[in-house]
Amino acid sequence: MKEYKRIFVIVMDSLGIGAMPDSEKFGDIGVDTFGHILERMRTLDIPNLRKLGMLNLHSGGDMTGIKQPVGRYCKMAECSNGKDTMTGHWEMMGLRTEKPFRTFTETGFPLELIKELEERCGKRVIGNKSASGTAIIEELGEEEIATGAMIVYTSADSVMQICGNEETFDLENLYRCCEIARELTMKEEWRVGRVIARPYVGKKKGEFKRTSNRRDYALKPSGATTLNALxxxxxxxxxxGKIHDIFCGEGITESLHSTSSVNGMEQTIDICKKDFEGLCFVNLVDFDALWGHRRNPEGYGREIEKMDQNLGVLLDTMREDDLLIITADHGNDPTYTGTDHTREYVPLLAYSKKMKEGGKMPDTDTFAVIGATIADNFDIRMPEGTVGYSILEELK
Incomplete structure (x- = not known):
């Protein structure tokens, strides 16, 4: 007998709640994404997250918890060796990653890789550094068009991005080059999580604009997950949102692209109004992409407030036999040095209209309790080789 007919898992991408014990090994000392945002902002207008117990779990600034939160809550530690989006999401659904994906934020890609990419693609590479996608097109777009070169860049994530002007590069050729890059970056020493085609249009600075013809070439999960089992x-x-890309489509029966985190919450509300049985898995990326990497705590705080507004609508829309889980996949402290993710605990907030009571749950030593709990609820067996344990009894 299923406890819940529908489960919604919403990932507030990068909303960490304090440094893990091993964070120094990842170059992260004293990091605390949510706590430092609260310290900087002093207060946030987040009545719904507060009602679920977020501030009972982790307070700061001028904000504290409430006496009787309606949600169950705890903090989760990551057991995988990493602090990136794919590692965090894969662990939620049962996969422990031992070897972290490579990042090339500080150095750019190795010359050996660039040389092989140039030879295989027949194009000279320009850029090869960590940069904003819109900024690097403004900087190098005219040179790319004039010389037939191709812009390659990275970010704080484990990613190689290749820009191409749709009028001079040709979309199919851009995709071909990205497929070559994906093949090359399967090598262990160059292993990145994603290769992304970033097409754009325009002829000169000030006119360049990225198009919707982006294509992601992600690594498939290292094994079957809860999603496959479901x-x-x-x-x-x-x-x-990014869920389809993160899992390379594995185990996904329906996918919706989001234009923003606000749009992602609106889509979740729309799905909540429809009949389905199973899981709705949501990634809200703007916290990470727009504010964490750009080290903007005020923008991050305002994004949390926007999410909270739509969370109120979602809570009202939920049915009696729905379960909502809100979490994060890693940290990205907007007050810390650099632009990289940060190794942090993440929150787990859970709520259902049929829950007997709210309150603190035992903290967990893996994100994989989420996938294991989902599998337990639907009475399906987790795939062989997965990790995690169910906390369904805590969520009744």
């Missing part, structure tokens, strides 16, 4: 058992697995 889909194989005939349940709906609806991915919103």
């Amino acid at each position: 889909a194989d058992a005939g349940y709906d697995v609806i991915g919103i």
Whole structure:
């Protein structure tokens, strides 16, 4: 007998809640994404997250918890060796990653890799540094068009991005080059999580604009996950935002692209109004992409407030036999040095209208309790080689 007919998992991408014990090994000392945002902002207008117990779990600034939160809450530690989006999401669904994906934020890609990429693609590489996608097109777009070169860049994530002007590069050629890059970056020493085609249009600075013809070439998960088990058992697995890209489509039965985190919450509310049975898995990326990497705590705080507004609508829309889980995949402290993710604990907030009471749950030593709990709820077996344990009894 299923406890819940529908489960919604919303990932507030990068909303960490304090340094893990091993954070120094990752170059992160005293990091605390949510705590430092609260210190900087002093207060946030987040009545719904507060109602679920977020501030009971982690307070700061002028804000504290409430006496009787309606949600269950705890903090989760990451057992995988990493602090990136794919590692965090894969662990939620049962996969422990031992070897972290490579990042090339400080150095750019190795010359050996660039040389091989140039030879295979027949194009000279320009850029090869960590940069904002819009900024590097403004900087190098005219040179790319004039010389037939191709812009290659990275970021704080484990990613290689290749820009191409749709009028002079040709989309199919851009995709071909990205497929070559994906093949080359399968090598262990160059292993990045994603290669992304970033097409744009325009002829000169000030006119360049990225198009919607982006294409992601992600690594497939290292094994079957809770998503595969759910889909194989005939349940709906609806991915919103980056979920399809993160899992390379594995185990996803329906996918919705989001234009923003606000749009992602609106899509989640729309899905909540429809009939389905299974999982709705949501990634809200703007916290990370727009504010964490750009070290903007005020922008990050305002984004949390926007999410909270739509969270109120979602809570009102939920049915009696729905379960909502809100979490994060890593930290990205906007007050810390550099632009990289930060190794942090993440929150787990859970709520259902049928829950007997709210309150603190035992902290967990892995994100994989989420996938294991989902599998337990739908009475399906987790795939072989996965990790995690169910906390379903805590969520009744």
